[in-house]
Amino acid sequence: xxxAVNDLVFKFIFGMDERKExxxxxxxxxxxxxxxxxxxxxxxxxxxNLRQYADDKESVLDIEASDDSGRFFDIEMxxxxxxxxxxxxxxxxxxxxxxxxxxxxxxxxxxxxVGIHILDFVMRKDKTHFxxxxxxxxxxxxxxxxxxxxxxxxxxxxxxxxLMDRGQHxxxxxxxxxxxxxxxxxxxxxxxxxxxxxxxxEIDEAFRKxxxxxxxxxxxxxxxxxxxxxxxxxxVAREKGEAEGRAKGEAEGxxxxxxxxARRMKVKGIDIGLIAECTGLSPEEIAKS
Numbered sequence: 001x002x003x004a005v006n007d008l009v010f011k012f013i014f015g016m017d018e019r020k021e022x023x024x025x026x027x028x029x030x031x032x033x034x035x036x037x038x039x040x041x042x043x044x045x046x047x048x049n050l051r052q053y054a055d056d057k058e059s060v061l062d063i064e065a066s067d068d069s070g071r072f073f074d075i076e077m078x079x080x081x082x083x084x085x086x087x088x089x090x091x092x093x094x095x096x097x098x099x100x101x102x103x104x105x106x107x108x109x110x111x112x113x114v115g116i117h118i119l120d121f122v123m124r125k126d127k128t129h130f131x132x133x134x135x136x137x138x139x140x141x142x143x144x145x146x147x148x149x150x151x152x153x154x155x156x157x158x159x160x161x162x163l164m165d166r167g168q169h170x171x172x173x174x175x176x177x178x179x180x181x182x183x184x185x186x187x188x189x190x191x192x193x194x195x196x197x198x199x200x201x202e203i204d205e206a207f208r209k210x211x212x213x214x215x216x217x218x219x220x221x222x223x224x225x226x227x228x229x230x231x232x233x234x235x236v237a238r239e240k241g242e243a244e245g246r247a248k249g250e251a252e253g254x255x256x257x258x259x260x261x262a263r264r265m266k267v268k269g270i271d272i273g274l275i276a277e278c279t280g281l282s283p284e285e286i287a288k289s
Contacts, residue, residue, distance in 0.1 A: 001184055001185060002211055002217070003180075003181075003184050004183035004203070004207050005077060005118070005120065005161075005180050006077075007061035007077045007078075008061055008219070008220055008223050009220065010061070010118075010180070011048050011061045011062075011063055011077075012048050012206065012210050012216070013203055013207060013210070014063055014075070015044060015047060015048040015063040016044070016048045017044055019206060020042050020043070020044050020065075021042075022199060022202050022203065022206070023042055023044065023063065023065060023075075024039055024041070024042040025199045026176065026199075027039055027042065027065070027073055027116070029172055029173040029176060030116055030131075030157060030159070030173060033131055033171075034133045034157055036114070036155070037069070039067035039071070039073075040068055040069075041068040042065050042066075042073075043065060043066050043067070044063065044064075044065050045066060045072075046062075046063070046064045050215070050216070050219065061077070062074055062075060062076040062092065063075040063076075064096060066111075069111075070111035070112075071111055071114060072096050072111060072112070072113040072114070073113075073114050073115075073116060074092055074093060074096050074114070074115050074116070075116040075117075075118075076092070076115075076116070076117050076118070078117060078118070078119050078121075079120040079121075080120075080121075085117075085119070085123060086123065089115055089117055089156055090156075092115070093113055093115045093154065093156065097113045097153070097154070110153060112152065112153040113153065113154065114157065115155065115156040115157065116157045116159070117156070117158050118161065118177070119158060119159065119160050119161065120161045120162070121160065121162065122160050122162050122163060123160065128163055129163065130159065130163040130174075131158070131159055132157070133156075134155070134156040134157075135149050135152070135155060135156075136149065136150035136151060136154055137149055138150070159177070161177060164177060164178070166178055172197070175193055175196070175197075176203070179193045179194070179200050179204065183203075183204065183207045184207070184211065258280060259279075259281070259285075261278065262275050262279045262281055262285075262286045262289045263289050265278070266286065272286055
């Protein structure tokens with residue numbers, strides 16, 4: 001089923017120059033919730049490119065944008081749970097941050113990078129708040145509330161969809177994300193939300209445009225197939241590795257047992273040839289046991 005929380009569809013909706021105001025509204029809903037300055041303008045630095053995704057199923061489907069203050073935004077939709085997602089988020093953040101520094105330019109030229117991650121899983125099961133804001137903080141400061149920040153230029157925002165309030169009186173940000181979740185699956189909910197605000201109606205219109213385009217649908221199906229095939233490959237490889245590991249462990253265990261038997265038989269003065277016959281070890285291995 002086509003869904004707007006798929007990374008390809010998400011980038012089509014928010015990652016095109018013709019809809020950059022829609023992306024700005026979305027970013028500002030998030031910035032407002034975490035108490036960061038709003039973006040007055042947005043420039044999409046890697047606009048949606050249909051041919052890129054038709055030819056390269058492994059493309060990273062994030063959205064990179066900047067505002068008039070010089071801040072960069074790296075926005076990603078992630079549906080599959082990953083134990084190492086924090087490291088992945090830091091890696092892509094560092095790529096955007098480091099790419100700013102050209103040869104011969106000093107560190108004062110660097111601008112903040114805000115990572116925004118919409119996750120369909122919970123990174124820490126014991127942390128139940130929906131939006132999480134990360135900055136590098138001095139953990140040894142005696143005053144945790146006033147602990148100094150190493151750099152205000154590193155910000156990571158995680159929105160974990162399973163923890164989101166879906167009640168009747170939830171906020172605008174939650175309603176926007178709820179619309180993305182229900183597009184293609186719940187027309188009643190979709191129509192209800194699309195009628196409430198212009199931004200919701202524009203999201204719904206972009207989704208329907210994607211759904212009605214045969215070429216986009218074909219690329220979506222190919223991208224989805226690659227994701228399923230890749231996930232299956234990783235699962236089979238992991239299971240095969242685990243099976244080989246168990247078999248190796250069992251073989252090593254049996255070999256250790258053979259050595260133990262050989263040692264006990266040697267203590268009793270039993271002939272080396274008989275020990276070899278009983279344990280499957282060579283005379284040289286028995287002599288070293």
